[in-house]
C-alpha cells in the first residue's frame with residue numbers, strides 16, 4: 001500500500017496523520033474544503049494547513065461533491081475518511097448540514113467505491129465515542145445498564161447523575177466497550193453511527209477491509225483554536241489567553257477520556273498496515289478519565305493565569321455525563337497502547353498554544369446560539 005487518501009486531512013487529526021504517514025514513506029493525498037470554522041478565512045495562516053503544505057497532494061474540495069471524491073480517489077490504495085462536521089452542540093440545530101456532510105459525504109464515497117473502478121484496499125472511518133450516548137453503567141439492582149439521555153427536570157434541579165433506565169437509581173460508570181448498546185444522544189453522534197455502519201456494510205459487500213475507530217476526546221498540537229463548538233481544551237485555552245474567566249457546566253464532575261493525538265495517529269497507522277482490525281469498530285482512548293473542574297484548574301495553573309473558574313450548574317442538551325473507553329479490544333487486536341499520559345500531553349499542548357497567535361474568543365456567541373434555541377439551560 002503506497003498512496004493514502006485522507007479526507008479532512010487538513011484538520012487536526014488528519015494533518016498529524018498526514019505527516020506521520022509521509023514520514024513512514026506513504027504518499028498522501030488530502031481532500032479537504034478548508035472550512036473557515038476550523039481554519040479561519042485565510043487557510044494560508046492555518047497551522048495545520050501549513051503543516052501539510054509541502055508534504056501532500058492537496059485537493060481543495062467537498063465530500064458532498066462526487067467529482068471532488070473522484071479526483072481524490074485517483075491512485076489511492078487506502079482511504080482514511082476523517083472529514084466531518086464535529087460539534088456536538090452545533091449539530092443539535094444545524095441538522096441538515098451535519099447529516100449531509102457526515103452521512104451524505106460518506107454515501108458519496110461509498111457510491112464511487114461500489115460503482116466505479118478504483119484501487120482502494122482499505123477503508124478507515126472516524127467514528128466517535130458519541131455513538132454510545134451515556135455509555136455503560138452498573139445499577140446496584142439491575143446490573144449492567146445503558147442509560148438514555150438524562151432528564152431535563154433532573155438537570156434543572158442540579159442533579160446531573162446518570163440514572164438506571166429500569167429503576168431510576170443513580171448508577172456507577174463503567175469503561176464502555178464496543179459491545180455496548182449504541183444510543184447517541186446528539187445528531188452528531190447519530191451521524192457517526194451511520195457513517196460507521198454504512199462503511200461497514202458496504203465495505204463487507206465490496207470486500208474492502210473496513211475499520212471504524214471510535215475516538216474519545218482527542219487533544220494536542222494542531223487542534224483548532226478557532227472553532228468555539230468543539231474541543232474543551234481549546235475552548236478553555238482561548239478563553240484564558242483572552243483574559244476571560246471559565247464557566248464549568250453542570251457540577252464540574254463530568255469526565256472525559258482524553259487521548260493524545262500521537263496515540264490516535266499510531267492507532268490509525270496500525271489499522272492501515274495490519275489486517276487484525278478489519279471489519280471491526282474499536283475504541284481509541286487513553287483509558288483514563290479526567291473531570292472538567294480538574295482540567296480547568298490544571299490549565300489555569302500551567303498558563304499561570306488569573307482567570308476565575310466558576311461552576312455554573314448550566315448544562316447543554318445532548319451532552320453526556322462521563323466518558324471512559326474500555327481498551328481491551330484494541331489492545332488485543334492491534335497491540336495498541338496509549339503512551340502519553342494526561343499531564344505530559346497537556347504540557348505539550350500548552351507549549352504549542354503558547355507559540356500560536358491568540359484567537360478571538362467566540363465562545364459566548366456560540367453559547368448564545370444554543371441558548372436561543374433552548375439547547376443551553378441556565
Ligand SMILES: NC(=O)c1ccc[n+]([C@@H]2O[C@H](COP(=O)([O-])OP(=O)(O)OC[C@H]3O[C@@H](n4cnc5c(N)ncnc54)[C@H](O)[C@@H]3O)[C@@H](O)[C@H]2O)c1
Pocket residue numbers: 007008009010011012013014031032033034035038061062063064081082083084085086101105126127128129214215216217218219223224
Ligand atoms: N477530535 C476529536 O476529539 C474527535 C473525537 C471523535 C471523533 N472525531 C472524528 O475525527 C475526525 C477528524 O476530527 P478532527 O478533530 O481532526 O476535526 P477537524 O475539524 O480538525 O478536521 C476536520 C477537517 O474536515 C474538513 N471538512 C469539514 N467539512 C468538510 C467537507 N464538507 N468537505 C471536505 N472537508 C471538510 C475541515 O476543513 C477540517 O480540515 C472527524 O470525523 C471527527 O468526527 C474527532
Ligand SMILES: [Zn+2]
Pocket residue numbers: 139140141142143164165166167168169
Ligand atoms: Zn436499576
